Amino acid sequence: MPELPEVETTRRGLAPHLEGRVVRSAQVRQRSLRWPVEADFERHIAGARILRLQRRAKYLLVHTDRGCAIWHLGMSGSLRLVEAGTEVRKHDHIDWVLDSGLHLRYHDPRRFGALLWTGADPEAHDLLAHLGSEPLSEDFNGDTLFAASRGRRQPVKTLIMDGRIVVGVGNIYASESLFLAGIRPDRPAGGISRVRYQRLADAIKQVLASAIEQGGTTLRDFVGGDGQPGYFAQRLNVYGRTGEPCRQCGRPVRDQVLGQRNTFFCRHCQR
Incomplete structure (x- = not known):
């Protein structure tokens, strides 16, 4: 299972390519992940500008000017940037089409990952509200x-x-x-x-x-x-x-x- 360093590595790898970009559209090919991707997710994210990427525990938070997308990679998930027109493989479940022309692609053979949306403070979300200290923070000792x-x-x-x-x-x-x-x-x-x-x-x-x-x-x-x-x-x-x-x-x-x-x-x- 991807652990904190893997998620942080993903955040650092993606942030320079995502922050400041607009998501033109989203393509959800498979909604049956650990929790179903909500039916109107595409409407929420289309046209949203990505402000910053944050990691909280093993969750990747994509803050936008409309709300926050919460990704969890599950046991086998990965996020990659691919060129438009890159062949869609089996288990490539979600694409975000960026204004740069690149696609943010989510691949998850076991489908234990998740993509959630919240218009409120993500730290108050049920999945995050009771989490403990971040180990790399000054608060942890x-x-x-x-x-x-x-x-x-x-x-x-x-x-x-x-x-x-x-x-x-x-x-x-x-x-x-x-x-x-x-x-x-x-x-x-x-x-x-x-x-x-x-x-x-x-x-x-x-x-x-x-x-x-x-x-x-x-x-x-x-x-x-x-x-x-x-x-x-x-x-x-x-x-x-x-x-x-x-x-x-x-x-x-x-x-x-x-x-x-x-x-x-x-x-x-x-x-």
Whole structure:
């Protein structure tokens, strides 16, 4: 599934080509996504000028002078800019025709993504209203995690993957951040000190920033806004490396299931 770095990579790739442009028309070929694309979406977006692109958690918000389109890439969705006349492939479900002549094209084989429209403040939308801190913001730090963890017995990995506390820390980046911070993923959240949570918050910021810089993790179904896959997967320390030597100590990387997700860690380097 595209995670925060992949969505941010998409935003950065598309923003220079979309901001300030007018959407002349839209073509919705398939409305049956995770939530149906509303019947009059084309009417809302036709003639709208795109003001800015914003990412909130894993959502891409396209602010226009008429309202806001909310995209979610789901498990296999991607947004790309293509030339007019580019052949429509299977699973190319939506096109926005821009005044530049380019088309913004949404491709989603599994159809778990979504395109929604709101004329109100998107931050108040049901999907966004209860989201937690942005991990790369100044508001997110060790105090955020320490306060949220008090009295909790759940594993720390499931705590940092809770979008009501901090958004966008998916399975890959949770494992990598905990490794960098030297914290075992199954350690009870309520038993971790404020100092160690600050180390973890710093690690989350570092891992996500590095992933964004590298263009997002290479996943089978994800393609960035510029049509190129990311390369962060080449730098993973523990995720998906069960049995391989730890890059720090050389001992084998372990795995276990936490919160129904595969989790990877080094028993020696993480305590």
